[in-house]
Amino acid sequence: MQESDEALVSRVLALDDRDAFATLVKRHQQRIYYLLRRFARDPALAEDLCQNTFLRAWERLASFSGSGRFAAWLGKLAYNEFLQHLRQRRRSPEADPLSLDDPSVPPALAPGESGASADLERLLAVLRPDEQHLLLLSYAHGLTIAEIAEVVDQPPGTIKSQIHRAKQKIREHFAIEVPA
Amino acid sequence: MNEQHDPLEQLLSRAFADDARAVAEERRQHDPNASARMIDQVMRRISVQRRRRALLLGGFGALGAALTLLALKPALTALGPLAAHGLAAVSASIFAALPALPVAPLMLLLPAVLIAVLGTWLLALSEASA
Numbered sequence: 001m002q003e004s005d006e007a008l009v010s011r012v013l014a015l016d017d018r019d020a021f022a023t024l025v026k027r028h029q030q031r032i033y034y035l036l037r038r039f040a041r042d043p044a045l046a047e048d049l050c051q052n053t054f055l056r057a058w059e060r061l062a063s064f065s066g067s068g069r070f071a072a073w074l075g076k077l078a079y080n081e082f083l084q085h086l087r088q089r090r091r092s093p094e095a096d097p098l099s100l101d102d103p104s105v106p107p108a109l110a111p112g113e114s115g116a117s118a119d120l121e122r123l124l125a126v127l128r129p130d131e132q133h134l135l136l137l138s139y140a141h142g143l144t145i146a147e148i149a150e151v152v153d154q155p156p157g158t159i160k161s162q163i164h165r166a167k168q169k170i171r172e173h174f175a176i177e178v179p180a
Numbered sequence: 181m182n183e184q185h186d187p188l189e190q191l192l193s194r195a196f197a198d199d200a201r202a203v204a205e206e207r208r209q210h211d212p213n214a215s216a217r218m219i220d221q222v223m224r225r226i227s228v229q230r231r232r233r234a235l236l237l238g239g240f241g242a243l244g245a246a247l248t249l250l251a252l253k254p255a256l257t258a259l260g261p262l263a264a265h266g267l268a269a270v271s272a273s274i275f276a277a278l279p280a281l282p283v284a285p286l287m288l289l290l291p292a293v294l295i296a297v298l299g300t301w302l303l304a305l306s307e308a309s310a
Contacts, residue, residue, distance in 0.1 A: 018223065022219055026215070026219055029218050030215065033203075037207075047218070051221055051222055054218075055226065055229070119195060119198075136196075170192075171188050179186045
């Protein structure tokens with residue numbers, strides 16, 4: 001049976017077991033990479049931020065209380081790494097890659113076009129970056145509302161309504177019917 | 181509202197799952213060893229960081245040891261050369277073992293550096309008086 005994340009964390013903390021930490025990296029790196037790949041929109045940058053995330057996880061492992069899921073805790077570290085990168089970038093004269101008028105953001109589907117045929121890029125293109133991030137944390141990283149609230153440091157009620165609004169935007173833009 | 185039957189929920193779930201698979205495939209095609217390399221680099225950076233921390237801790241330890249020695253100098257001169265050689269041997273062994281030590285026992289550095297400086301000091305004293 002696969003050892004739980006929490007058990008591996010305990011081994012790292014109690015025995016300084018590097019193999020246990022390597023197992024955690026192996027288990028979560030693809031998901032964290034995907035999250036950062038979507039946040040940053042750059043494969044090389046995502047690799048760097050992913051490495052930094054796990055390094056930070058090693059440094060701060062003792063602060064993982066074990067009350068929540070390890071995946072959520074890692075998600076928060078990854079999100080913070082990304083925000084830190086954005087802050088550094090904003091201090092530089094270069095433009096923010098995630099600004100709303102970013103030409104790299106693909107065009108949205110024309111209203112009324114079938115939502116079923118839309119790929120993720122086109123679905124998310126109708127949302128602001130912060131709304132995209134919330135959906136990403138929810139659907140791609142599998143976090144609950146409470147966990148997302150913890151990650152982005154906002155009240156759960158705010159997150160819930162923001163996600164609802166984001167989904168509403170997609171629903172309206174692509175004319176997706178509301179189930180009865 | 182039953183989310184399982186909501187077309188938007190189904191669409192988003194499927195789109196994210198497909199996209200995650202596509203990104204994983206893209207990463208694998210770009211570098212088949214990306215995953216293994218990531219683990220390797222993370223563990224390597226941890227080792228480097230650990231050594232840096234050990235050096236920093238050792239530096240503070242040495243400083244503390246030097247200050248302690250200055251304070252204890254009169255008492256140390258009373259000890260014989262045998263004790264000095266013994267302390268020097270112990271400190272050398274501890275220093276030899278330092279690179280293999282994990283992060284948690286890093287605190288050993290402080291007494292280790294103290295013993296090392298102490299031993300060297302005593303050795304020098306005993307040789308000078310011989």
